[in-house]
Amino acid sequence: MAITTSIRMAPTRAARALNLLRTVQFTHPPNCPCHSNPGHHHHTPSSIGQARRALATPFDASQQKEYAFEMAASSIRFGPGCTKEVGMDFKNMGAQRVMVVTDGNVRKLDAMKQVIEGLEREGVKYEVYDKVRVEPKDSSVKEAIEAARPWRPDAFLAVGGGSVIDTAKLMNLYTTFPDAEFLDFVNAPLGKGLPIPHKLLPLVAVPTTAGTGSETTGTAIFDLVSKRAKTGIAHRNMKPTLGIVDPLNTRTMPSAVHASSGLDVLCHSLESWTAIPYHERTPRPTNPINRPAYQGANPISDIFSLKALRDTVKYLPRAVKDPDDHEAQSQMLLAATLAGVGFGNAGVHLCHGMSYPISGQNPGYKHKGYEIDSPIIPHGVSVAVTAPAVFKFTGASNPERHLQAAEAFGVDISNVKLESAGEVLSEALAEFLVGLGDQPRGLKHLGFREEHIDQLVEGTIPQARVLMLAPSLEMQDLEREREQLRGLFVEALAY
Incomplete structure (x- = not known):
């Protein structure tokens, strides 16, 4: 294969620099599901410090090939009508203040009606943020993060397509790590690509489109406008706690x-x-x-x-x-x-x-x-x-x-x-x-x-x-x- 053969070749200075940059990036876990450290939800200065130290761990440039793989995903509940159970889920978790994340169109749909009725039936307090942008930009993500912080949520609920679920993941990340700079966790080389050192707050994802699979991954994608390219943050600790996959919610899709x-x-x-x-x-x-x-x-x-x-x-x-x-x-x-x-x-x-x-x-x-x-x-x-x-x-x-x-x-x-x-x-x-x-x-x-x-x-x-x-x-x-x-x-x- 071209990849294995080219690794044996003596790299040029430019290739060596590029290789180092990419290797550093590739030592940070990207997107996905997984089991993670049972860490505390509050940010401490040492947690990002630990992430930076993990990032800087030295390794031999002639490192061997991978020898293991990990397999993980969010818990998934599939079935017509299961959206109505979401209030019970948050009550079972002991959630007191849920931030509901959606967009202006989905807010009018039956999926949101089912969610709100479920939360109210169980007496779970909630706040709705409905300004998520379709195909989010870094600016719209930052606005959403700032909207979440005053509510001080102890759980998140995303109702919508991949843009909504991805935005909710980022709101969760940066409310858990309020002192982090925005580019700290963004995929390298556009960002620093720091690993996320511990679990975030519970996030339940209710997809209303049949596409991204974001309800089961730890990836969040957005437009980094200054670079004219999409990028994102990808780490197993960002995966939703639960994906509620209800076929009734996609019947309104054009x-x-x-x-x-x-x-x-x-x-x-x-x-x-x-x-x-x-x-x-x-x-x-x-x-x-x-x-x-x-x-x-x-x-x-x-x-x-x-x-x-x-x-x-x-x-x-x-x-x-x-x-x-x-x-x-x-x-x-x-x-x-x-x-x-x-x-x-x-x-x-x-x-x-x-x-x-x-x-x-x-x-x-x-x-x-x-x-x-x-x-x-x-x-x-x-x-x-x-x-x-x-x-x-x-x-x-x-x-x-x-x-x-x-x-x-x-x-x-x-x-x-x-x-x-x-x-x-x-x-x-x-x-x-x-x-x-x-x-x-x-x-x-x-x-x-x-x-x-x-x-x-x-x-x-x-x-x-x-x-x-x-x-x-x-x-x-x-x-x-x-x-x-x-x-x-x-x-x-x-x-």
Whole structure:
């Protein structure tokens, strides 16, 4: 494999510096579920100091490959109508002051009605913050954090899509660590990438979209406007305590939201299925607290990822085309959660890494079906638009896996040669995306042109946390990496 071979090569000074930067970043745990230290909820000066010391732990640059993986996820409750139980959950936890986090649209929906009735029935005090921005920016996240602090919550409840759940995670983080600087925990190299040293307050997540799987992961994504790129914070201690996955809550999703959210599920499952194996990742952490949540494909994540892929191929077209197909909607919500468990432990790679600058550098595109005044490239759209190019590129790294993925799309792979695996999967993906209807057929349909590609490449390179899991990407040679990413963006202009 290119990754293992390139590690043996003598690096240039630039490559050595880049390698060091990325290695430092990769020793901080990213996003996901997990068991964590039974720490106290209040911030003490020593806790961030401990995180900084863990960050600075020295290691041998020729560190061995990883030899273990961890598997964890939030507790999940799935079933129609289970939203009404949330008041009892907080009472069982002994919560006294719950901060309910949502957005202006979801506040009007039945999911919020069920939540409020449940809290009031059990006598749980609450405050509602409903100003979450769809596709949050660092500024909107900071506003939400400041709104939470005066209420002094002892628990959080997120009701909404991935933007709401991610914002609630960040509100929880920075109310637990009020003295932390905003960039302390943000993924390196854009932030300091400090590990989160102990558990946060309880967070219950009630998803109203079938896409991000955020109810089961420790990742929160936002736009870092000054860098014109999406980034985030990813650590197992940010995962929700409980995800309440109620199929009744997705019945109000517009068709366009079903489609774009489902595309996120599609890429979560495909990327985690094709990520480098966990035992190929370097460096092995010097301390388990530094083991990242995005660890590479492993035997447990594979089960969740492949199941989610098969269900998405089967049910997403039905959910998009028929708003009354409640079976398809329910199965897509479950697929989103399954994919969340899969990618929350294995990780994603190129589609997501490339999607962040696509969203952050939007030239003015506004996706049809989204009731929002400003331009928007929905996350699922920004991820899927490069997928045919990406999986054509990664096919040679593990042809058998790519053919299994193609088989999930209904391709007869019995006579397909291994060297054609990437191309076959790419064509199956493109056909699937076209079949959904109203999807941009490449970056050109989002308003990007060839003159934008260099900036898109530069916005992708800092996404080392996910790029490290990309098969075939030669990250030890920065110029070669730029060349490969540029080729992928050119290929993704149209399909």
